[in-house]
Amino acid sequence: MESDAAVLLDGLSVRLGRRPVLDGVTARFGGRAIGLLGPNGAGKTTLINTLLGFVRPTSGSARVFGHDVRRRPSAVRALCGYMPETDAIVPGLTGVRFVCLMGELAGLPARDALVRAHDVLHFVGLGEARYRNVETYSTGMRQLVKLAQALVAGPRLLILDEPTAGLDPRHRAEFLRLVRELLEVDHVTVLISSHLLRDVEEVCDQVLILRDGRVAAFRDVAAERRAAAGSYDLELRGPEDEFVRRLAAAGVSLERAPRGRWRLEEGGPHTIPLLLETAVACGVQVRRLERRRDSLEEIFLQAMGEAP
Amino acid sequence: MSDGRGPLLPAPSLRLRLAQAAAIARLELRHVLLSRRAASVSLLAALPLVPWVLAAIYGTPGRASLGEDLVGFSHFVDGAVLRLFLLLGCMLAFAGLVRREIENRTLHYAFLIPVRREVTMAGRWAASAAAVATIFSSSTVLALALACLPHGRPAVTAHFLHGPGLAQAAGFVAVIVLATATWGAVFLALGLLARRPVGWGLLVFVLELLRPMLPLALKRLTISWWLTGFLPLRSQVKAVVGIPAPPPSPLAAAIVLGAVLAVAALVVAWRVRRLELAYSGG
Amino acid sequence: MTIRERRYVPWDGRWTRPWVRWLVLPRYGLRAAFRSRLFASLYTMGFAAPLLGLLVIYVDARADQLGQIGAVLAGFEIDRRTFRLFLEVQSRIAFVVGLIVGPAMVADELAAGALPLVLARPIGRWGYIAGKLATPALLLSGLTWIPGLALVLFKTSLSGSAWLLANLRIPAALFAASWCWIALICLLALASTAVAGSKSWGRGLFFALFVAPAAAGRAAATIAGLDGALAVDLSATVGTLYQWLFGDPVTTGLSPAVAVLAVLAWCGAAALVIDRRIRPVRIVR
Numbered sequence: 001m002e003s004d005a006a007v008l009l010d011g012l013s014v015r016l017g018r019r020p021v022l023d024g025v026t027a028r029f030g031g032r033a034i035g036l037l038g039p040n041g042a043g044k045t046t047l048i049n050t051l052l053g054f055v056r057p058t059s060g061s062a063r064v065f066g067h068d069v070r071r072r073p074s075a076v077r078a079l080c081g082y083m084p085e086t087d088a089i090v091p092g093l094t095g096v097r098f099v100c101l102m103g104e105l106a107g108l109p110a111r112d113a114l115v116r117a118h119d120v121l122h123f124v125g126l127g128e129a130r131y132r133n134v135e136t137y138s139t140g141m142r143q144l145v146k147l148a149q150a151l152v153a154g155p156r157l158l159i160l161d162e163p164t165a166g167l168d169p170r171h172r173a174e175f176l177r178l179v180r181e182l183l184e185v186d187h188v189t190v191l192i193s194s195h196l197l198r199d200v201e202e203v204c205d206q207v208l209i210l211r212d213g214r215v216a217a218f219r220d221v222a223a224e225r226r227a228a229a230g231s232y233d234l235e236l237r238g239p240e241d242e243f244v245r246r247l248a249a250a251g252v253s254l255e256r257a258p259r260g261r262w263r264l265e266e267g268g269p270h271t272i273p274l275l276l277e278t279a280v281a282c283g284v285q286v287r288r289l290e291r292r293r294d295s296l297e298e299i300f301l302q303a304m305g306e307a308p
Numbered sequence: 309m310s311d312g313r314g315p316l317l318p319a320p321s322l323r324l325r326l327a328q329a330a331a332i333a334r335l336e337l338r339h340v341l342l343s344r345r346a347a348s349v350s351l352l353a354a355l356p357l358v359p360w361v362l363a364a365i366y367g368t369p370g371r372a373s374l375g376e377d378l379v380g381f382s383h384f385v386d387g388a389v390l391r392l393f394l395l396l397g398c399m400l401a402f403a404g405l406v407r408r409e410i411e412n413r414t415l416h417y418a419f420l421i422p423v424r425r426e427v428t429m430a431g432r433w434a435a436s437a438a439a440v441a442t443i444f445s446s447s448t449v450l451a452l453a454l455a456c457l458p459h460g461r462p463a464v465t466a467h468f469l470h471g472p473g474l475a476q477a478a479g480f481v482a483v484i485v486l487a488t489a490t491w492g493a494v495f496l497a498l499g500l501l502a503r504r505p506v507g508w509g510l511l512v513f514v515l516e517l518l519r520p521m522l523p524l525a526l527k528r529l530t531i532s533w534w535l536t537g538f539l540p541l542r543s544q545v546k547a548v549v550g551i552p553a554p555p556p557s558p559l560a561a562a563i564v565l566g567a568v569l570a571v572a573a574l575v576v577a578w579r580v581r582r583l584e585l586a587y588s589g590g
Numbered sequence: 591m592t593i594r595e596r597r598y599v600p601w602d603g604r605w606t607r608p609w610v611r612w613l614v615l616p617r618y619g620l621r622a623a624f625r626s627r628l629f630a631s632l633y634t635m636g637f638a639a640p641l642l643g644l645l646v647i648y649v650d651a652r653a654d655q656l657g658q659i660g661a662v663l664a665g666f667e668i669d670r671r672t673f674r675l676f677l678e679v680q681s682r683i684a685f686v687v688g689l690i691v692g693p694a695m696v697a698d699e700l701a702a703g704a705l706p707l708v709l710a711r712p713i714g715r716w717g718y719i720a721g722k723l724a725t726p727a728l729l730l731s732g733l734t735w736i737p738g739l740a741l742v743l744f745k746t747s748l749s750g751s752a753w754l755l756a757n758l759r760i761p762a763a764l765f766a767a768s769w770c771w772i773a774l775i776c777l778l779a780l781a782s783t784a785v786a787g788s789k790s791w792g793r794g795l796f797f798a799l800f801v802a803p804a805a806a807g808r809a810a811a812t813i814a815g816l817d818g819a820l821a822v823d824l825s826a827t828v829g830t831l832y833q834w835l836f837g838d839p840v841t842t843g844l845s846p847a848v849a850v851l852a853v854l855a856w857c858g859a860a861a862l863v864i865d866r867r868i869r870p871v872r873i874v875r
Contacts, residue, residue, distance in 0.1 A: 049870070049871050052706075052710050052870075054706065054709070054710075054869075054870040054871050055871065073714075074608060074712040074713075074714060075712070077710055077711060077712040078712040080710065082706070082707070082710035084703075084706045084707055084710075086703045086706070087702065087703060088702060088703050088704040088705075088706055088707040089702055089704060089707075090698060090699055090702065090704050090707075090708070091698045091701075091702055092622060092698055101614065101618055102707070102708075102711065104606075104611070104614040105611060105614055105615075105708065105711035105712075105713055106611075106711050106712060107605040107606050107608070107611055107712060108601070108603070108605070108606070109603075109604065109605075109606055110614075112601075112603055112604075116601065119599070120598070122596055123596055123597065123598045146707075149707070151598065153601055154599075154600040154601025154602070181597075181598065182598055185598055185599075185600060187600040188598075188600070352802060355802055355803070355805070355806040356806065356809070358806045358809075358810055358819075359806060359809040359810035359812070359813040359814055359819070360813065362810045362813070362814035362816055362819065363810075363813045363814035365814075366814050366815070366816055380813070384809060384813070388805050388806075388809055392801065392802065392805050393802065393805070396798050396801075396802060399794065400794075404791070411701070411788060504789075504790040505790070506790040506791055506793060506794040507790060507793070509794065510793070510794065510797055513797075513801075517801075
């Protein structure tokens with residue numbers, strides 16, 4: 001039954017009450033880290049809830065490592081570690097007891113769960129605070145203990161819902177470093193739902209953008225990042241058309257890019273000097289010349305229909 | 309006109325404070341009446357109607373005279389309405405008035421308005437008291453009407469239009485209003501003093517429930533015993549269980565209940581002024 | 591001291607069987623309950639009646655060897671009424687224990703919004719609910735049918751198996767009646783907390799459920815002469831069941847059939863509330 005794709009969505013539709021929240025979502029998450037993006041109400045959390053079996057699909061199917069979420073929710077949950085967005089901790093327990101409880105509920109024997117709880121708390125950096133009651137933890141520590149409980153049973157799919165929400169820049173960077181470290185382990189696939197494009201861009205190799213419950217874009221950002229490695233963005237002032245024509249004649253083509261810019265694909269070692277010489281010859285000011293970045297932001301804006 | 313720290317405002321007068329409290333009460337009343345808590349209070353207020361509805365449908369007419377039935381009704385108001393349903397209703401409405409907002413981390417919104425905290429509390433207490441008293445007064449008057457129903461129209465008309473019926477009904481409503489105001493203030497104070505006011509409320513409840521069994525000295529510790537001083541009808545029948553005691557005089561009852569109300573108000577004012585909102589500790 | 595390497599290692603060890611995972615919850619629940627010394631003292635006091643029962647049974651069985659004490663108890667008969675009285679006393683203590691422990695089971699998780707976290711584990715929603723119900727059920731069993739059956743065994747060991755054969759109804763009634771009470775308390779406590787959303791308000795609602803309908807039912811029975819109205823009075827209902835199960839004449843005014851139906855209705859309503867409220871996500875329609 002196991003499939004190489006972590007998540008397989010086939011025409012997945014979900015209605016909550018009379019409201020359609022997901023509408024015919026089809027995607028195959030074959031990457032190691034998948035970002036789930038979209039504005040509020042796009043259906044990101046509902047998709048996660050569906051994968052965990054909290055919400056039943058109205059039509060279509062969703063599979064996690066080949067297991068149908070509708071037919072075998074327990075098998076799916078056994079493969080998943082879930083870090084919810086909300087401040088969901090069980091009060092009255094120390095950090096280590098809390099993580100141990102979650103491990104035991106996931107199916108670890110009591111003794112092993114305790115050992116694993118210590119291990120994962122050390123891994124996330126809460127080794128010193130593990131005997132403190134979880135309700136005394138700061139926001140950053142709460143996020144880390146939630147990550148620890150999601151990891152304790154060694155999940156194949158780690159689902160992180162807004163993991164860096166409320167974290168200061170230092171804790172955010174630390175958290176993303178932990179996620180990247182996890183991705184070095186072959187075993188783990190990470191699904192991150194976030195509002196923060198930067199988080200997803202730093203960690204993910206695939207991205208699913210939802211809009212009004214539908215797939216607005218599903219892209220392999222790792223491939224796009226590789227493709228964009230040799231391209232540049234330019235901002236010009238002056239007779240742009242003449243400049244572009246002369247460059248085309250010299251065998252260098254520029255394309256229109258968002259925000260009134262031009263894009264140079266595959267800039268070789270001699271292209272930049274040629275470009276600058278042509279600019280001087282045409283009387284064009286090169287106000288900006290930089291390696292292309294923020295490709296995810298563009299993808300997102302295009303998906304939202306807001307690209308300039 | 310200004311010393312650089314903004315214009316000086318005159319010290320608020322008592323009249324202004326009362327107007328502020330009334331405005332808060334008006335705003336809160338709508339909120340309270342439409343809340344889920346009001347639905348629970350209404351359910352509690354509807355429970356005393358059940359026996360009278362059943363009696364009106366299935367009861368045997370002429371089993372007792374109207375006068376005897378009204379004395380029985382007075383017993384019912386004391387035993388079931390005052391000491392049970394209204395007490396639970398007040399606990400529900402007032403004990404969580406502050407505590408629930410602390411749990412939900414929303415109390416600071418109430419304290420951010422430019423009105424003294426005591427005035428805000430007074431307004432909230434008044435709104436809840438008005439809502440609870442209205443709900444329970446309506447159900448009690450309805451129950452009274454149902455209690456009279458089996459005796460036929462002539463007897464009821466004579467009792468209410470030419471006899472003491474209307475005064476008795478007004479008396480029952482007055483007791484309900486007084487009970488709501490007093491218990492409301494007590495539970496509001498408990499909600500501010502105790503971290504878990506329901507536990508203390510249940511202790512008060514058990515004490516009130518056991519009142520008939522208590523000796524006079526302990527009966528005097530219960531609010532419901534002082535409220536019986538205002539009940540319009542008093543039974544001549546000896547209590548079947550418990551230790552009988554004559555009801556207090558209305559004057560003594562008024563003094564004691566007024567004192568309880570004043571002490572509770574002072575406690576609320578003192579506590580709410582010193583309340584620090586940290587929302588910590590889980 | 592253990593030296594730990596700060597790195598993540600996937601788990602490749604053994605797993606527990608899926609159908610026993612919910613048993614983790616009562617283990618943690620019992621530990622949490624007995625962390626309170628006040629509760630531990632109260633629970634220990636609940637064994638006063640079983641100890642007294644042991645003493646009475648022993649003295650009764652050895653009356654001829656105990657001189658004056660035996661003579662005092664000579665006319666005292668240990669029969670099904672004695673065991674019913676024992677169960678009634680223990681049921682009241684069980685109510686207080688249920689009031690303290692029952693709402694505490696899920697209140698913290700509800701208030702902290704931790705249900706999605708727990709229900710994302712492979713135990714299932716009803717596994718979680720069963721685990722949460724098991725804690726008060728175990729505690730209440732320890733006060734009702736377990737000591738009751740222990741007393742029956744003790745009596746049998748002293749009076750011989752003939753006594754047990756002649757009174758087989760007693761252990762059966764002790765077991766069945768106890769479970770009626772346990773089921774009611776556990777389900778209503780969990781349902782109250784699920785509705786109220788916090789420990790203290792859950793306790794208040796649980797208490798009110800036993801008091802407010804009972805008062806309305808008793809008032810209806812007195813005023814309208816309708817004994818059937820007592821069906822909403824939980825103590826009258828369970829009292830009827832106790833009398834019926836122990837084979838004593840029913841004096842509460844309710845018929846056993848109505849009492850059985852009432853208990854089933856209360857349990858069904860509580861289960862319905864639990865099913866609607868204990869969910870990982872609340873759907874706003």
